Amino acid sequence: MEELPSWVLSQVSAQGHRIIVERFGAVGARGYHYRLLRSLATDGPASQAALGRRTGIYLSDLVGALNELEEAGYVRRSPDPADRRRNVVGLTDRGRERAEELTERAHAVQEELLAPLSAPEREQFAGLLQRLLEHHRSGG
Amino acid sequence: MEELPSWVLSQVSAQGHRIIVERFGAVGARGYHYRLLRSLATDGPASQAALGRRTGIYLSDLVGALNELEEAGYVRRSPDPADRRRNVVGLTDRGRERAEELTERAHAVQEELLAPLSAPEREQFAGLLQRLLEHHRSGG
């Protein structure tokens, strides 16, 4: 009855999501927080619009997530003097620490999710996923 | 910057979800409907609780989805004479047709999602996903 990979994908992803919620929830974070802090840590400060493009998070959702991060003191919004439409979003020192903390958690999630796969299999898996993502990110 | 596969997985799955909503929404259906109709078509009638176990859908969500399917005439709830707690859920003739229709759509979704992969790559991908799924379904 040929299980359709797209549905298996859904279920595996659901498992992954469950683990993410669990591991991150334990320290009061959620997926968006990690995505944002990581993007800021690795690619530097950016306007919200640019951040949205980088992380694939909708602008409307970004607002809320940034509010949470800002209230927690992980992130700072400062007006861009060169363009008064923009907020430049940057990490605070605490934010940098938080990014590292969440990155560790993310690796733990990964380890848990990919546990049954060998190193070369993980490479394969990551490669295939990456190609799928790129295809759908550009061509749609 | 070593993109973590678990996050790429999330995003690819989100893409898949988007396609599913789009393709199924075009005929007034959603993911749960397909999951349920397919399960009923391939594994036969069942009580709601059993159906929930088979499809991985929460009982609380199942109620609503079955209401929709029943109202559309795709599914029938009849009291189980052997156990008055149970409803036996079965497909109607129209439900069988609907299951086939949605199965075709599911294949289209699949084709769209896995478009950039060759046949042997899809095999690989499906195999890896299957192993992940089995691991998390049993061991947790």
Add this chain to the structure above:
DNA sequence: TCGTAAACGTTCGGAAGTCCAACGTTAGGT
């Protein structure tokens, strides 16, 4: 046999992620 525990269907509600439509403000191009 009686009482407790379990299963079943249902309702309610919340968290998280994804997505769209609209609005006022500000920049940029013509």
Add this chain to the structure above:
DNA sequence: ACCTAACGTTGGACTTCCGAACGTTTACGA
């Protein structure tokens, strides 16, 4: 100067996941 586009924000919708609670019915153990 005008029109278009980008930007940040708000509000809402939908799907999936998940838990709490409740009444009914069955099963089991004392």
